[in-house]
Amino acid sequence: MIITLLTDFGRGSPYAAAMRGVILGMLPGVRLEDISHEIPAGDVDYAAWVLKESAPYYPAGTVHTVVVDPGVGGSRRVLGVESRGQYYLAPDNGVLKYLFHGDASARVMHLNRREFCRSPVCPTFHGRDIFAPLAAHLAMGKTLDELGEPAEPEIRGRVALPVRHRESLEGEIVFIDSFGNAVTNLEASLISEEPAEIRVRSRSIQRVSVTYSDEPPGTLMALIGSSGCLEIAVNQGHAANTLGIRTGGAVHVRFTE
């Protein structure tokens, strides 16, 4: 009986604690996990990646509650999803894009039964008034069917796919972590052959290293990171700042001389 929270509320705010309080009032024995409350405000893509890289490590039955929700109170719907033995509650804004991309058989519900929410619902804080009580109900044994009705997500979100050229591969930076490592969408399986060159901005990298300390401190490098994807890094440095790169930036992998 684990409920996780993933929000952009910031840790200096009362909002995460308000959600936790509501859940504990309904379900005193639950285990409450903060995946993070420091997603950059409204950054749905950032949250999507953080969810993808953390949720799967939790046990089966975990209820993941994602409130990165710039459209709160508007027309976007609240989704409840069952995928690979776990549950996800999230706004229909693309924050579950990797989940939908990776699991075509995910069961998706539109959670529209307001009798399971707090009353009245504040139009600007669905985290406290809708997501928190729904998460508690799910963790207490209610089924998704009891909480809503089948639905298709309106916004599946853009999952950047690598582009294959004749002798190269074009990828995209999809996440920059707190160390400044720039993670791409190029999975290790695409780079089974040792590349001749990796280009990012106007810089060239000649090989795929195994770990950061393979290169001298300060060296720009590429390696397969903990997500299983190619990552641009600087040993003991901050690759994103060094290169001035952002998510969405291109990375080219060339295979033959």
Place this chain on the structure above:
Amino acid sequence: MIITLLTDFGRGSPYAAAMRGVILGMLPGVRLEDISHEIPAGDVDYAAWVLKESAPYYPAGTVHTVVVDPGVGGSRRVLGVESRGQYYLAPDNGVLKYLFHGDASARVMHLNRREFCRSPVCPTFHGRDIFAPLAAHLAMGKTLDELGEPAEPEIRGRVALPVRHRESLEGEIVFIDSFGNAVTNLEASLISEEPAEIRVRSRSIQRVSVTYSDEPPGTLMALIGSSGCLEIAVNQGHAANTLGIRTGGAVHVRFTE
């Protein structure tokens, strides 16, 4: 048996963990909740608002432990308060001002029984040596009477009240949240009639919206926020930075043309 912690220690510091360790050593089964450890250093008013907007959502019996305490080790007293079925431990510096303002029947004690504290008490870290053990004792079933003696708070703190003019209302910004939304002290009940104009800095807002996405991104707007008070916001933006407003700034609501 829940103990919450609300401090300005910062998450990169050892101080919050030291408090948690002390409590767990005394009460291994307690549920320990971090409301926040990222209150701006010494910002008693900020902490007061965060407490007001989070504590009430926790279950009855919760012990809220507030250590935003720039006067630590000086003459200020340590208060223990029972209010609406919950307990509060805090320095007598105004951090409980909303609680005292809203609950005239709160029971207030001066917690001066040092035999329930760690020994010796470090004059600069009452969080670890006084508040943590007192919180554990309360959660273990000690009563406030056993831990101290009845007292009046010396510092009740300033709660800004709205000023009614003939055809307008003058409020004050009391909190700026992590999204940059500027929360005022103007409760929704004061704005039952649709205002003709809301003025903040030299900007004018013509209506009270329901939620952020009611206005185009970047638009300055007003709405009733999750605290039940009028809030100045920018959809997908940061109102406080946009306007250059701070807590204490004035907001005027005019009702007739």
Place this chain on the structure above:
Amino acid sequence: MIITLLTDFGRGSPYAAAMRGVILGMLPGVRLEDISHEIPAGDVDYAAWVLKESAPYYPAGTVHTVVVDPGVGGSRRVLGVESRGQYYLAPDNGVLKYLFHGDASARVMHLNRREFCRSPVCPTFHGRDIFAPLAAHLAMGKTLDELGEPAEPEIRGRVALPVRHRESLEGEIVFIDSFGNAVTNLEASLISEEPAEIRVRSRSIQRVSVTYSDEPPGTLMALIGSSGCLEIAVNQGHAANTLGIRTGGAVHVRFTE
């Protein structure tokens, strides 16, 4: 059955949650404590101090898991240490320096049994694939002997020791906390006599105060802080920024006129 985590992952990252998920999958009933995930990236000395000032307050049997590990995946070893009834898992990079300095009888093991780790091990995320499962195994009752073999730490780390001159004492700033207080390595016992002067940068302090509020706001001061060491502070200010001091900076205490 407590496992603590101390990392430099940052709270906006998925990495801490991935570790927590792995541990919860193995040991659903464990108590998981975040000491901090906001150690400055790769700052082993900072982490060492935070560990020293928090770990001892946890109950006997606690498993402290330290992943501030810029050499991850390289030749540095993973250590398991038993000291004063607690357990420590950490890279062999000096992050346990205060522990080794203070406890000559600490039992140190090289945890090299990969059958207790996740498989495969990602060379850049030993936190998730090595430290998390090892911590869970220890908390589940495995002994250090079962997880590795006796070893000496290769890097014991530099613990700055005070230097005694004829009529003075020379110390060093070893930690700057989130309030800007600059903690030195000069323990209170070295300053039993009231000093004539404390010098830091080109500033002079004339006495050792008891607590921050002993001096007017904004005043540079010295006191014995919560670590039991001399600390340079500014009441309601940020001493480190005011003085432009950093860790490693010198502090001189002169005893006679």
